[in-house]
Amino acid sequence: MSEIFVGDYTNEAKRAIGNPVLQRALADLQNRFGRGTAQAYRNLPEGPDLRLKAHEIRENAIANLDVLLETLADNVRANGGQVFFARDAAAAARYCLETARRHQVQTAVKGKSMVSEEIGLNSALIGAGIDVAETDLGEYIIQLAGERPSHIIAPAIHKTRTDIGRLFSDKIKIDYTDDPPTLTRAARKALRQKFLAADIGFSGCNIACAETGHIATVSNEGNIRMSTTMPRVHVAIMGMERVAARLEDHDILLRLLCRGAAAQNMGTYVSYVGGPRQAGQVDGPEEFHLVILDNGRSRILADEQFREMLCCIRCAACLNVCPVYGKIGGHAYGHPYSGPVGAVVMPLLAGINAAGDLCQGETLCGACQDACPINIDIPRMLLALRAKLAEGDPGWGVSPAGGGEKLFYRMWSWMIRSRGVYDFFLRLAAVGQTVLPAQNGMIRRLPPPMNGWTKARDLPPVAGESFMRRWKKGL
Numbered sequence: 152m153s154e155i156f157v158g159d160y161t162n163e164a165k166r167a168i169g170n171p172v173l174q175r176a177l178a179d180l181q182n183r184f185g186r187g188t189a190q191a192y193r194n195l196p197e198g199p200d201l202r203l204k205a206h207e208i209r210e211n212a213i214a215n216l217d218v219l220l221e222t223l224a225d226n227v228r229a230n231g232g233q234v235f236f237a238r239d240a241a242a243a244a245r246y247c248l249e250t251a252r253r254h255q256v257q258t259a260v261k262g263k264s265m266v267s268e269e270i271g272l273n274s275a276l277i278g279a280g281i282d283v284a285e286t287d288l289g290e291y292i293i294q295l296a297g298e299r300p301s302h303i304i305a306p307a308i309h310k311t312r313t314d315i316g317r318l319f320s321d322k323i324k325i326d327y328t329d330d331p332p333t334l335t336r337a338a339r340k341a342l343r344q345k346f347l348a349a350d351i352g353f354s355g356c357n358i359a360c361a362e363t364g365h366i367a368t369v370s371n372e373g374n375i376r377m378s379t380t381m382p383r384v385h386v387a388i389m390g391m392e393r394v395a396a397r398l399e400d401h402d403i404l405l406r407l408l409c410r411g412a413a414a415q416n417m418g419t420y421v422s423y424v425g426g427p428r429q430a431g432q433v434d435g436p437e438e439f440h441l442v443i444l445d446n447g448r449s450r451i452l453a454d455e456q457f458r459e460m461l462c463c464i465r466c467a468a469c470l471n472v473c474p475v476y477g478k479i480g481g482h483a484y485g486h487p488y489s490g491p492v493g494a495v496v497m498p499l500l501a502g503i504n505a506a507g508d509l510c511q512g513e514t515l516c517g518a519c520q521d522a523c524p525i526n527i528d529i530p531r532m533l534l535a536l537r538a539k540l541a542e543g544d545p546g547w548g549v550s551p552a553g554g555g556e557k558l559f560y561r562m563w564s565w566m567i568r569s570r571g572v573y574d575f576f577l578r579l580a581a582v583g584q585t586v587l588p589a590q591n592g593m594i595r596r597l598p599p600p601m602n603g604w605t606k607a608r609d610l611p612p613v614a615g616e617s618f619m620r621r622w623k624k625g626l
């Protein structure tokens with residue numbers, strides 16, 4: 152992981168909650184995409200149970216990943232492509248850079264790819280003096296603004312059209328307007344020059360197919376197709392888990408991916424790429440490279456508790472229904488994966504202690520699993536991460552929670568298991584609470600260290616007599 156910004160989760164979350172423009176944008180996103188997904192699954196000819204089949208397909212692929220990746224690599228090579236297995240982010244970025252240097256690349260274009268964010272590709276290329284243009288409209292906006300994506304598939308969701316109008320006026324020197332079609336036309340005109348000038352195109356990979364040796368990319372703007380067919384060289388980067396065994400499986404995953412991502416039956420542009428341009432073909436690159444990235448995934452694969460996370464196809468459906476993402480947006484999670492998927496993946500990739508806030512912040516409501524096209528049990532893995540944070544795990548390099556917290560919970564456990572002690576503390580609390588500020592029968596403020604509970608909510612008072620005592624007295 153080359154670039155992460157986790158560590159300021161609480162402050163970033165507070166900032167997001169206090170931003171009314173962002174709150175409206177997030178509510179709109181979740182209303183548009185989140186609600187449509189369930190209906191899109193119901194409309195499938197096979198019904199929503201196709202998600203269970205997809206889960207089985209992904210679990211089988213993950214269980215046979217070594218064989219599938221070798222088969223994929225052999226088939227890509229047989230099609231004339233080149234394959235590089237990158238152990239970590241630095242190795243992947245280095246390979247991309249060396250390929251660009253070998254071709255004396257001056258200008259690069261990129262289709263939206265979260266894995267390229269994961270390896271810090273833009274910084275590496277720009278550091279080497281190569282001009283890189285993001286070509287997805289949302290990513291283009293984010294790049295002009297010098298920001299990070301805040302959603303896996305809608306990276307500029309936090310920007311209003313007024314923001315974008317001002318940005319375009321400042322950066323690409325057009326007259327200010329907040330009219331979306333005019334802004335889109337301006338972006339298209341600017342990007343057209345980039346496509347024509349680019350020597351190399353980078354893309355991600357939505358799902359690769361081992362049987363045929365191709366990768367598939369999905370977009371609604373056609374920009375990925377332009378990025379991968381116009382330049383002389385195409386480099387695709389994929390996380391090593393994104394492979395399906397057979398074309399039949401690939402088809403099911405692709406259909407579910409589009410429904411999960413944007414409640415669409417299919418993305419507008421779906422491209423299958425399996426190698427360089429063949430004799431007689433009118434377009435396509437002269438060279439095709441596939442970079443298969445590990446970067447911590449082997450470690451996840453080796454852990455039975457978390458292996459299921461590798462089934463993820465990064466559709467973002469879980470973000471679109473998550474009550475936490477819906478309030479704090481993507482930036483609070485750190486970079487690059489956010490929402491429920493980020494709350495599991497980021498701690499596993501960046502360190503469980505370092506990114507521990509992310510899994511602690513989720514509500515465990517289960518909406519993510521219901522929305523997931525692969526039916527991944529995210530709540531189970533969130534709990535497993537929390538258990539590691541509480542107990543520690545040398546295997547994952549996790550140091551356990553502070554002694555104070557542990558002591559508190561030990562005492563709590565002892566108290567609630569000892570009837571007499573519990574009743575004693577209950578009576579003590581009933582007397583103690585009479586000096587606390589109250590309104591309408593609710594406690595307004597608790598003293599430190601419990602004051603966090605009442606910062607945003609009132610607390611019902613403790614009953615003067617426990618249910619058990621009343622029961623004994625015959626209620």
Ligand code: SF4
Nearest residue numbers: 463464466467469523
């Ligand atoms: S966990 Fe499921 S819903 Fe979330 S991004 Fe992955 S596949 Fe999509």
